[in-house]
Amino acid sequence: MLNCFPKKPTDDWDRHCINVGEIAYRIAQDLSRHITIDPEEVRLMGLVHDFGRSVTQCPYGHIYEGYKLFKKMGEDKLARICACHSNGTFREADLEGLGLEPQDFFVATLEEKLIFMADNLDCHGKTVRQSERLGETIERYRKVDPTMLPILEKKFSEFSQFDQEIQSITGKGVYQILGI
Secondary structure, three states, X not given: OHHHOOOOOXXXXXXXXXXXXXXXXXXXXXXXXXXXXXXXXXXXXXXXXXXXXXXXXXXOHHHHHHHHHHHHOOOHHHHHHHHHOOOOXXXXXXXXXXXXXXXXXXXXXXXXXXXXXXHOOEEOOEEOOHHHHHHHHHHXXXXXXXXXXXXXXXXXXXXXXXHHXXXXXXXXXXXXXXXX
């Protein structure tokens, strides 16, 4: 499916989606030793989470576009991961036209939390610690869209909270699971 979308030579969102799928899959595999979770389903969610980037690179717009794409296909679960993978990134003014509520933009399930975390661990196809990934993203947005900074900075505490949840299940945090 990734190859069906037009990409500019500078686009790397497809490589990002592949790596997010793999990171989330690896964490889900470890979790599956302790709880019921489907690592293949988690991988699929990671692979599609940024499909909206085939339309726009806008931090809000790609979320909406991915959501609309999968809703049109009747894939509600995949539409939801497109909407919520950034955990709370939305503009109130955009909600009415999409038929969504604020809660639709927040992760709720463990699978969704894994996609959020994996998204925070991929930096241009390389698996890195969240501080490196978000540090790079914050610097980029400091120049192009400073209104995103509070949203991005909030991701540190959200990630930490979800990591603690993983640790309570497996006895290991995501960095230990991934060996980074």
